[in-house]
Amino acid sequence: MVAKPPSSMAASIAVATGDAIIDADHVAFEVLIDEAAAADDARLGAALKRLRRHLVEHFEQEDVMMAETRFPAAGFHRGDHEKVLARIDRAIADNAGGNPRAVRTFLEDELPVWFVGHVATLDAVTVHWARTGVLGF
Ligand SMILES: [Fe+2]
Ligand SMILES: [Fe+2]
Numbered sequence: 001m002v003a004k005p006p007s008s009m010a011a012s013i014a015v016a017t018g019d020a021i022i023d024a025d026h027v028a029f030e031v032l033i034d035e036a037a038a039a040d041d042a043r044l045g046a047a048l049k050r051l052r053r054h055l056v057e058h059f060e061q062e063d064v065m066m067a068e069t070r071f072p073a074a075g076f077h078r079g080d081h082e083k084v085l086a087r088i089d090r091a092i093a094d095n096a097g098g099n100p101r102a103v104r105t106f107l108e109d110e111l112p113v114w115f116v117g118h119v120a121t122l123d124a125v126t127v128h129w130a131r132t133g134v135l136g137f
Contacts, residue, residue, distance in 0.1 A: 015119045017127040022065075025058045026119055033115070037107040041100050048095060049105070052088045055081075069130040077122045084114055090114060 016023050032054055036047035059081040066074040087106070094102045129135055 012032065015116055015124075017119065018131070019065075019127045020125060021061070022058075022123065025054075025061070026115075026123075029054055029058065029115065033107060033111060044100055044103060045092065045095050047119050048088065048092050052085065052092070055085060055088070057073065057107050058087075066126060069133075071126055071129050072135065073122070073125070077126060080118060080122055084111075084118070087111075087114075 008012045008116075015026070017026075029051075032051045034045070036044065036051050039047040059078075062081070064076065065071070066077060071077070087110075091106045094100075094106075125135065
């Protein structure tokens with residue numbers, strides 16, 4: 001069964017940084033959010049772990065880009081990555097503790113909102129800096 005994607009995810013498709021690899025990773029992340037939101041309770045834990053694994057690998061790529069280009073706000077950008085990973089760990093714990101409803105609210109509302117904001121600000125500025133050496137737009 002294919003679940004209807006959360007409406008907030010559809011909006012995120014419009015967000016592009018202009019870096020093909022990063023943007024493809026972001027689309028893959030949207031798919032993983034949708035899959036997790038559509039997973040039944042028995043599969044929710046595994047879907048959350050896939051989501052987390054994808055993010056860890058993706059954040060490592062952004063770390064490399066920031067290090068290679070000496071991005072001035074790298075610490076701030078990394079801090080936001082760490083915060084969302086900690087939030088996903090809380091969702092994993094909620095699910096393991098028998099509260100999948102809290103996890104679904106996180107997946108359908110909180111995480112997509114974070115994602116859209118993060119990509120449109122920190123990721124977009126990072127890619128712009130990597131290409132131009134200029135902060136901002
Ligand atoms: Fe990203
Ligand atoms: Fe990022």
